[in-house]
Amino acid sequence: MDSTRVHAYADDALGEHDATALAGLLAAGALSRREVLEAAIARIEKVQPELNAVRHADFEGALAAPAGSGPFAGVPTFIKDNTDVAGLPSQHGSTAFTARPAAAHAPISRLLLGLGLANLGKSTLPEFGFNASTEYAGLPPTRNPWNPAYSSGASSGGSAALVASGAVPLAHANDGGGSIRIPAAACGLVGLKPTRGRFPAPAGHGLLPVGIVSEGVLTRSVRDTARVFTGIERTHRPSGGLMPAGGVEGPGRRRLRIGLVLDSITGQRTDDETRTAVEEAARLLEGMGHQVSPVEITAAPTFPADFALYWELLAHLLSSNGKRMFARDFDRRALDPLTAGLARQFRTHRRRLPGAVLRLRRTKADYARMFTGADVVLSPVLAHTTPPLGHLSPEAGYERLFAHLTDYVAFTPFNNTAGGPGLSLPMGRTADGLPIGVHFSAAHGDERTLLQLAFEIEEAVPWRRIQDRES
Numbered sequence: 045m046d047s048t049r050v051h052a053y054a055d056d057a058l059g060e061h062d063a064t065a066l067a068g069l070l071a072a073g074a075l076s077r078r079e080v081l082e083a084a085i086a087r088i089e090k091v092q093p094e095l096n097a098v099r100h101a102d103f104e105g106a107l108a109a110p111a112g113s114g115p116f117a118g119v120p121t122f123i124k125d126n127t128d129v130a131g132l133p134s135q136h137g138s139t140a141f142t143a144r145p146a147a148a149h150a151p152i153s154r155l156l157l158g159l160g161l162a163n164l165g166k167s168t169l170p171e172f173g174f175n176a177s178t179e180y181a182g183l184p185p186t187r188n189p190w191n192p193a194y195s196s197g198a199s200s201g202g203s204a205a206l207v208a209s210g211a212v213p214l215a216h217a218n219d220g221g222g223s224i225r226i227p228a229a230a231c232g233l234v235g236l237k238p239t240r241g242r243f244p245a246p247a248g249h250g251l252l253p254v255g256i257v258s259e260g261v262l263t264r265s266v267r268d269t270a271r272v273f274t275g276i277e278r279t280h281r282p283s284g285g286l287m288p289a290g291g292v293e294g295p296g297r298r299r300l301r302i303g304l305v306l307d308s309i310t311g312q313r314t315d316d317e318t319r320t321a322v323e324e325a326a327r328l329l330e331g332m333g334h335q336v337s338p339v340e341i342t343a344a345p346t347f348p349a350d351f352a353l354y355w356e357l358l359a360h361l362l363s364s365n366g367k368r369m370f371a372r373d374f375d376r377r378a379l380d381p382l383t384a385g386l387a388r389q390f391r392t393h394r395r396r397l398p399g400a401v402l403r404l405r406r407t408k409a410d411y412a413r414m415f416t417g418a419d420v421v422l423s424p425v426l427a428h429t430t431p432p433l434g435h436l437s438p439e440a441g442y443e444r445l446f447a448h449l450t451d452y453v454a455f456t457p458f459n460n461t462a463g464g465p466g467l468s469l470p471m472g473r474t475a476d477g478l479p480i481g482v483h484f485s486a487a488h489g490d491e492r493t494l495l496q497l498a499f500e501i502e503e504a505v506p507w508r509r510i511q512d513r514e515s
Contacts, residue, residue: 067116125167130146159272178195186202214262234469254461301335305340411464
């Protein structure tokens with residue numbers, strides 16, 4: 045089993061440190077920025093041929109850049125390739141155009157690099173982030189370090205593969221339907237999608253009828269995620285009157301009312317291994333003194349169809365406006381079958397859009413009702429375990445792929461349209477040793493409760509490590 049894993053852990057400057065420990069050693073002078081970056085580059089070069097997680101490398105740029113300051117000064121990272129970094133292209137996982145180097149940092153890039161993180165390049169994603177697996181039509185996929193025959197999730201699949209393999213301790217991710225939480229679940233990581241407005245939204249996001257994308261990171265430890273939130277909030281004020289979420293450094297004392305959800309509103313029954321992982325998490329929480337009882341997802345029955353139509357709208361907008369949004373050489377004929385199929389379906393369903401948008405905007409109130417009798421809602425991240433590569437490939441054809449996606453991504457989109465925070469923690473495993481993520485949701489703005497609970501869980505049942513041998 046262990047021989048299938050792909051990781052780069054070694055007796056080098058990175059060791060087995062998370063970003064917080066590494067930053068401490070750098071700040072104390074026990075390690076130099078250059079030796080840390082050179083160790084990370086060596087690790088990336090080791091895993092990249094098999095994992096294919098790097099879209100654009102900028103090793104020389106990182107080594108030549110002046111040392112930054114902040115809580116993660118000198119810690120290596122990657123920015124997802126749908127997010128601008130000055131001087132690097134943003135290809136968005138697509139072959140439909142040729143990206144030019146960006147003139148300036150995107151807001152989230154500026155904030156993350158302002159923490160002192162040293163960017164080594166851009167990580168892979170599926171075309172425009174629409175897929176739940178980082179796979180392509182006619183090109184090699186990004187692979188899961190725990191078993192390279194399987195998906196690394198998406199759309200932040202490259203970042204997840206780099207962090208899980210030990211190449212870097214944390215990496216940028218964003219989430220428009222589960223794209224932080226899905227790869228976290230697939231690769232055994234901590235993935236927290238913030239409340240809408242916590243961090244700045246991507247460019248142009250405010251012009252859309254429903255804001256679904258949130259920025260964040262993928263990490264191997266709860267404290268790294270918490271420290272990123274703390275660091276960003278020192279220089280960035282959340283919108284919408286949100287209270288700060290940073291400053292959490294350990295478990296909370298309050299015993300929580302936890303609502304349990306096992307099956308989604310799509311009608312897709314959760315598979316046995318995922319269901320077992322969630323039920324075991326519920327028993328663990330009860331043993332800690334939390335109260336766990338069943339609740340219902342309060343989304344309207346039309347939610348799956350409404351979200352699918354919104355997904356189609358986004359593909360239509362990108363397809364129709366690609367020359368203006370990306371590059372003059374944008375060619376919609378080169379879009380992959382998923383993007384093209386979604387855009388085509390929108391033209392069939394567009395008359396339903398006004399009603400769907402109205403209902404999606406109401407999901408914020410629907411979501412809030414779940415927390416009238418619960419502090420946290422526990423559920424699966426996904427309806428079934430991580431699939432092998434090919435199951436979600438664009439080469440499968442639009443109709444087959446879309447059916448597979450709707451059967452798989454059955455829980456996470458509700459948090460996106462409602463704007464509520466969602467957290468994936470690596471609490472389960474399949475019989476074959478792949479990670480299974482468990483999902484926690486909280487009321488709008490209450491990331492603090494999720495982080496406190498995550499600290500408590502991590503102390504009780506430390507995450508499995510890819511570098512450890514198992515029987």
